[in-house]
Each structure stands twice: as structure tokens, then as C-alpha cells.
Amino acid sequence: MMGFLLRRIVYMIPTLFLVSIVTFIIIQLPPGDYLDTLAADLGEAGVEDTGVMDALREQYGLGQPIYVQYFKWMRGILLYGDFGLSFEKNRPVTDLIWDRLGWTFAISLLTLLFIWFTALPIGIYSAVRKYSVGDYVATFFGFIGLAIPNFLLALVMMYIAFKYFGQSVGGLVSPEYLDAPWTFDKFVNLLQHIWMPIVVVGTSGAAALIRIMRANLLDELYRPYVVTARAKGMSEFQLLLRYPVRVALNPFISTIGWILPTLVSGEIIVAVVMNLPTTGPLLLRALLVQDMYLAGSLILIVSMLTVVGTLISDILLALVDPRIRYQ
């Protein structure tokens, strides 16, 4: 077990290193940098403040070779926890991002729970009552869920919520609660809003898991050990949960590795559409105006947290299920 743990953690280090390099290359791709834009703006306004400009250039190594810039950025992060400066907002990146990252991961994790709590019972039902009306309904919605892109589903849900339920859409709380301190009312209001992004982000994942669960359980349901247990007089419900479902659970375990990255990805797109206070809109804006340290830090932290989250889930599952250690 310790060996497994160690191996996983050691594997993680090059991954994180690679993530940081790829991120940095991506944010360096657009020609020019934000300081060019800034200099142009200031030049138009007739301000010649070369001192500040030079200080910024020096601090971040702008204009120097890319590996120097990378090194300076990384040193700031590793030694001082300094992710650089958001040029557009003229504030340190760390001031801007943690709240939003928190919401992104809160929503992604809640979505994960949502997926498991819907896909598991529906998948089991679909397999046990094969070709029943309920099975067809589940299959139908499963396919629809896979076929609708996240952002489209978000738009449709917002339209329905607005048109037929008169709910204010967009954001995680109603406008009047935006700056209010946390109270019970605000919490209730949050719950009224947060279910929508969770359902939107989770639908396609749930649809995929329902199909996998159904197929796997169908493979198990007619095995001799099930017949034996039934012949021994076990109640049908207990039998089902105790043996075939446990075997068929494997996909839930093996999918956890890829499901978190897709959820985070989905959340980012949906957040842009629904205007949630998460990383999505901030990242999009930062990318569009070439606010490179803000964009880079967001991509980097989101990726790192995802990798770490996947690692934690892997370890937890290795504790629960000895089979996966040898895979």
C-alpha cells in the first residue's frame, strides 16, 4: 500500500511539471504581451512613465527568453506563493482567484455526487427491468444527455426557468443577496440557484454512467452465482445489492479518474453561460484581453487541483477496493 501511494505521488510530480510548462507556453502563444497594450494606451494618453514599465518588465522578465520568464514565474509561485500580477485589474492574481476556484471545485464535487446518486439507482433499475418503459425512458434521456452540449442545455434550462418559473437566472444567488452577508435566507437562495449548474454539468456524465452501469450489471445478472444465491432463498433486493451490483460497480471506480477533469471543464463553460462567480468567466475574460498571468494561473491551478483531486480519489478507492492496486 505504501509503495502504491509513493508511486502515485512520484508519478504526479512530472505531471504537474508538464502542466506548468504547457500552461506557460499556451499563455505565451499570442504575439506581444499586455505591457505592449499598456504602453500603447499610455502613449496615446500622453503619459511617459517608463520607470513603472521597466520595473514590471524586470520583475517578470518580459522581453527576455521564454525560459527566463518561466523560471521567474515559477520561482515566485514556489517560493512566495506569488502568481504574478493581473495586468488588467492591476492587482495580484492571488487576490482574484481563490473565491472563484473554491466555487468551481464546490460545484464540480457536488456534480460528482449528483452523478453517482442518479446514475447508480437508474442504472440498476434499467438493467433489472430491462426493456421496460422505465428502461426506455432512461435510455432515451441518457442519449439526449450525451447529445446536448453543456452550454446548450444551460441556455435551455435558463430559458425554461425564466419563462415558466419566473426565476431570476444567472449567478449563484439572486441580485439582492449579492453583497449580503451569509444568512440562512441567502443559503436557501443559493440552493435555489446552484442546482441548475449541477444538473447541467452532470447530465452527460450521468448519462454515460447509466449506460455503463446497465451494460455491466446485465453481464452479471445471469451468472451462475446469482442463480445460486436465488436458489438459496435470498431476497431479491438483498441479493441484487450484495453481489452483482458490487461487481458491476467497477466502472464507478475506474471512471473517477477521468470524470473530475471533464466536470471541471464542463463547469467552466457552463459558468460562462450562466454567469456564475467561478473561474469560467474570469478565465475567458483574461484570455481575451491577454492578461497572461491571470489566465496562466487559473489554468495552472485548475489543472493542478484536478490532478491532486484525482490522486486523492484514487488513494481512497485503493483503500476501499484492493483490486485496483494491481491495475
Place this chain on the structure above:
Amino acid sequence: MTETRTASDAATDEFDDTVRILGPWALVWRKFRRHRLAMWSGVVVILIYLIAAFGEFLAPVQIHETSVRNTFQPPQRIYLFVDGEDGTRRFQIHARGVKMELDRVALRRTFVEDESKIVPLGFFVRGYEYKLLGLIPMNVHLFGPTNPRETVYLLGADRLGRDVLSRIILGTRVSMSIGLVGVAVSLVIGVLLGGLSGYYGGWIDGLIQRFIEFIRSVPTIPLWMGLAAAIPLDWPPLQTYFVVTVIVSMIGWTSLAREVRGKFLSLRNEDYIVAARLDGLSDGEVIRKHMVPAFMSHIIASLTLAVPLMILAETSLSFLGIGLQPPQVSWGTLLKEAQNIRSIIEAPWLLIAPGTMIVVAVLTLNFLGDGLRDAADPHAQ
């Protein structure tokens, strides 16, 4: 060949009428045909690609033609009969003229049908000039107003008064072809890396597998967003299109590479492969002649399943405004018009029409791919 006849050959001869030896493709086809849903989905997919190919012929209005008078005009109904003055009815497909009225209280414009004015519609009517398949100059369109000076908005108009139907039809070409081209790119990368990985094993395998794991372990959307945002806005459309395609194809190849690798690993030690190698065939020949045919059908099935993923990726990026840029028409850029709740409330057809096309395309491609995969699997029931 007569001297090499075996007992089983002779046995087949005896039952010649009842047993035919089918090649692997014929077997796949026979299984696939039994899969109703997949068959029909295949037909729909072919239709969609035909729409993509013959877009200008099908689109009644030029896609960049704007009209201030028709901004946000709702879809027009089609009527089949005209009531004559003497009470007779005659068959004439037509739409009614539309009058714009200004509601001074609500401060908004409404469109009202003008029953007295009919706009006759017909098949194979003359319209704007175009080149069919980019080659044959034509001005005939499948369906539209018989008078070329009139326009009918069957799926409504957008905020610049452009015809949504025509734009969806021509957007099909971009969206569907990105799926195909992207799949072709990921096929090359996937088969190459997956093949290398599975055929040679060892440290090459380890390296490529770690790389694939890396790609799968990070959330891809932020990375694509970064890549797509790096495309300069002043690039020519074709170049943007190509880069977006490459970005989109980054997702598809990992699963394909894994599948190819798995197949290579399991085939590598099969007797017939070992025999071929002992016969002195080069690696390339063994792969091309003996291994690729063995998993070709699987690859086709997974390619079909990868196309919808790419279509979704393209629409998502274009929707966010960092994929294809507006003068280009794709389903994603069309949905960008319906980005905020206000325009959706005001003009729901901007959301419904392109959205339906995406869902239909993705759904049928999924069904088709599922059917192909089942048909390609010799062990499936």
C-alpha cells in the same frame, strides 16, 4: 488450387446453397443491417452530409445578406391553399407577407401577417448565383419564393435580418467537416502513437502511455480555451478553421491511441502474426497486411464515435467566441447569437433551430457509431 482442397472446403461445397462464406466486411454489414436504429441514423447522417455538400442549392437566401426591416422576424408559416374571390380554393404553396408594427406602449416591434399579400413559393426556383460544389455555376435553388426579389424567413431572422435557415444549412458544412477533418487528424496521431506503443512496447510504450495519461488527467477545456484564444483575430478564415480543427482533434486521439495499442498488444502474440514475421515480412508489412485489417472495423466504429465529440468541441469554442469568428458560419457561431437570456426570450428560434441541428447530428452519429461497434465485434450477441 484444387490439390490444396481440404475436407472443410469439400463440406462447404455440399451445402453450397445454404452456406456461403462471407468475408469479414460482409459479416459486419449483415449484423449492422439488423440494427434498425443505427441504420436509420446512418441514413440521417448521410442526409446531413448531403446538406453540407449541396448547401447553396438548399439555402434560399444568401447568408450574409442583411435586412434592417426584418431584424428578429419570427419564423413564417407555410400555407398550402389560396382562397380565391369566388370561394374556390386552389393549391399554391405560399407564405404570407409580413408587416412590421411598432408597439408604442411596449416599445417593441411586432410582426403581423398580412393576409392579403401572398408570397408564392415553389421548388427549383431562381435565386442568387452560386457554384454547385464549388464548380458548376448555377442559380437554381431547391425551395424558395418564385419571385427572386422576395424573401421568406422560414426559421426566422437574426439581429441583422439574416435568414436563419440558410445560415444553418451553410453552417452544416463547417461544423460537420470539422468533425471529419478533426477525426482524420486524430486518426493519424492515434494510430501512429498507439501503434508504436503497442507494437514496440518497452520504454516507448511507457513514454506514450504517460503522455496520454497526462492529457487525460488535466481538464482540457481551459487548455483549449488558451490555445484557441491565441489565434489572432485577423487571421484568414481558412487558417483559423484549420487551427481550430487541430485543437479540436487533440481530444479524440487519446482514446483511439489506447484502443489501437490494446489491439496491437493482443494481436502481437497471435500465431498468424508470429508466422508472418517468421516468414520474413518487415514490421511495416506485418502491420499493414495483417494487423490493420484485424482491427479496422473497430477503428471505424471509434472514429464514428469521435466525430460528435469534435462537433461539440467546435460548437463550444465558437460559442464562447474563441473558435471560429463571426463572418464564418458554423452552428457554434450561430448559437453565439443566442448567448444571453434576453435574446433567447425575444427570439427563441435563434436557440432552437441550430440547437436542434446539433442534437440531431450528435445523436445520430452516436447511434451510428454504437451500431458499427456492435457490428464490428465478433463476440457480441
